[in-house]
Amino acid sequence: MKYWNLIIAVIFLVFSESRGLSIAYQRPCRDLSPECLKNTLQSVIPIFASGSQDLGLEPLDPYKLERLNLTLSGITIHFSQGYAKGLKTCVVDFARLEDNILETQLHCNLTIRGKYRSSGSLLMFPIDGDGISTITCDNLKLHSILKFGSKEKNGRTYVEVESSVVNHAYDGRVKYDMTNLFKGNPGMSRAVLNFMNRNWRMVAEEFGTPIVDYGVKSIMKNVRRFFNVLSLDELKEL
């Protein structure tokens, strides 16, 4: 595949007037060195995170979490009217391209805020919460390996993400701020919140993965959508 410099350029300000598409474009460099890949990805993140109606890309920062249900260790947590913020300011540590495989690593400071309701039981404690939850995540590491291919559609060639593996790790700490963890019991609520913050890593490892996976799925949906909307020829014009 000779068009890697186009593919990784991902998103920019361009007018493809025939199809009425407009995308932000400012490619900082055009080679495939790790340095250029890193700079290109870094310049693309804020634009990609803003979303694009023309391309059918959802805004990812802030990312609306209208409703999200999680069931974990016997506890059901129901988030609503929430948002996640911070994707725009993720820092790219490195990017490497070999054959059709792109390996990248980012660090992000993220905040997730919203209403929550929880029910169930943990050990012997009945859980019954209903309040506002704010989770801040410092230096969340996201490592990804994307494998690309291509496909033909209506006589055009499109880039396709054949597979993606994304891992995360907590390089900074996670802070929890949750009001009313136990309805009508502020003392117990405070004690449990303190416990959660003292044991933030254990709590993040138990509860964080489905939330991170949900976010990663949303990002990957946009990436696939982007390559599905712009053909290879259109990418070449960027």
Ligand SMILES: *[C@@H]1O[C@H](CO)[C@@H](O)[C@H](O)[C@H]1NC(C)=O
């Ligand atoms: C989440 O759970 C609530 C309460 O059980 C339910 O009303 C709602 O439809 C669920 N939402 C989703 C997105 O599954």
Ligand SMILES: *[C@@H]1O[C@H](CO)[C@@H](O)[C@H](O)[C@H]1NC(C)=O
């Ligand atoms: C996250 O915030 C911390 C503390 O404010 C800062 O030192 C770090 O550089 C930030 N990381 C990113 C990826 O923005």
